[in-house]
Amino acid sequence: MTPETATPRDGYFGAYGGQFVPETLMKALHQLDCEFKAAWADESFRADFDRALREIAGRPSELYFAERLTRDLGGARIYLKREDMNHTGAHKINNTLGQALLAVRMGKQRVIAETGAGQHGVATATAAAVFGLDCEVYMGSEDIRRQALNVFRMRLMGTKVVPVESGQKTLKDALNEAMRDWMASVETTHYVLGTVAGPHPFPDLVTAFQRCIGSEARRQMLDREGRLPDMVVACVGGGSNASGIFKPMENDTDVQFVGVEAGGRSMHLGDHAAPLCAGSPGVLHGSLSYVLQDADGQTAPVHSVSAGLDYPGVGPEHSFWKDSGRVEYTTCSDDDAIAALMRLSETEGIIPALESSHAVAEAIKRAPSMGSDEILLVNLSGRGDKDCNEIQEILKRRGNGQ
């Protein structure tokens, strides 16, 4: 135990986390914390959740040996945890099914969510439809324009998509707007936060619902190879897919973890979305964590080719893991992510999401210098169908698109 964890405070990971929210939300957060703890300890809730993961999300997701990519790179054996095979195309559904079940348990008939690229919005809309809940999703008007297909998918499932015109009109502003809604509707509404950020208990709760990724991968790895991987790589925006795969192997100290943030166009403030690699501790969206801010504490603009990583903050447990050294954090540029997307498509017939392509790029970089007896596990957190228009545009601009 490190000194930081020796005296754990509820809702804190070392120095990070907390509940930096207006008093109006404190009662709801307290209630959510109690309800979640009770639900998580309740066998029947866990059985309902497991069934939802199996029958709705389609879990367990495959652990796939990327044989051609491994041969190409000539180093570590590369495995992919296929979260892209889940219903709705990413790991997001794990969390929304869990939170929707929690909403039902709390007797709340309405759920709200924020979304950037629309993946979490679609996953929330899906869970709401399955359990018969009213659903409204806040989405920046800029993102609505860029992700028209996901907006249509949400609407098909009966969700109301609310355009957000404030601030930069992207993910962080959608989150602000969802928090505002929740302050006025807290008695009847559950807020389905999409990542491991936000005020306590959201980081705990979302990690709990996402840890199925790592629990499965751990078991599958032991079945397949008779041992655990040497290295696990995951992309980090808010950090939920990374938390999901890291957490169940946190105490397997021989397993090295690498988190990959969005390096964007350059490492100048405003050109990337890498708070852990280039930011400093600060308060945003209800918790203390690494954040990209200017000297006055104003949130800095961020950029990534991947809308899902385009966020100036990160979950507090990642900040703790950064300081403790349990996870190594690095960045991957827009260009390297796109190149990784193309390479995985060509060698394995898998089109990864742009977010997940950041993790694939890091694996491509590291595998050749690892031994052929070593195992590198990549969390392939989502599929790239949603990004095809964007990639087509980018390739067209470069003059090599078809």
Place this chain on the structure above:
Amino acid sequence: MSALENNRIVQAFADLRAEGKTTLLPFLTAGYPDLIATAELLAEIEQQGARICELGIPFSDPVADGPTIQASFTAALEAGVTLAGVFDIVKQYREVGGKLGLLAMLSYSIVYRHGSEAFCAQAAEAGFDGLIVPDLPLEEAGRFAEIATAAGMCNVLLIAPTTPEDRKLEIARHCSGFVYYISVAGITGERKALPLETIESVRRLNDQIDTPVCVGFGISSGPMVAEVCKAADGAIVGSAIIHQITDAVNKGLDRAAMVDTVGHFVGELIKPVL
């Protein structure tokens, strides 16, 4: 609390209570539409008979504020308003003899970035008399109240309609200057009427504690100020005032005319409690 003996906010409520009076607490966004306008508006508000005024420090990601105040924050930030700029204008206001009790209302994101000690020292030195940090609830406040009061400033905490009764008293115990009672669950913004139970809850709280109680969120007219002040020591009006400023700016009024219009509006708001 000896550090607060000469505090303008503490003094204002001591005077008002001695006279059996209540008051209006106007809210301005610092630097909206620009810093010079803020200085002139402060002078005008003092002229209209207010004793205390809140200055909202613009923040990129406000969560408790409604669309009117958020838009004013965005405009001020786009115009380049910084914390240092706000401190300068408050200093100037004090140099010309400004007597309002001034509270800075701001996100903890900004305080944390500067560090609580450094921030409180600078705010007090600039001429602020109190702080309201809405996203710093009791559990996270730690030594913050101590640091603020040691610098000679009140630390005002918020109570919401969702706050349980025993917690209300706990919050009130940690407050100095006054207790900020949020009238409705939700965000700032003008409303036509306040829930009846709010007035009742405020009266109950005010009977139980010595610290003055002020009510904010949703108050937008003189009659509403009068209604609230039957139970509270003060009524806080924000969005409705910012709305007036925005309208004046949109109409193309020059600074003097804008200040006049807003001054007239504040005069109407404060009339029932003068």
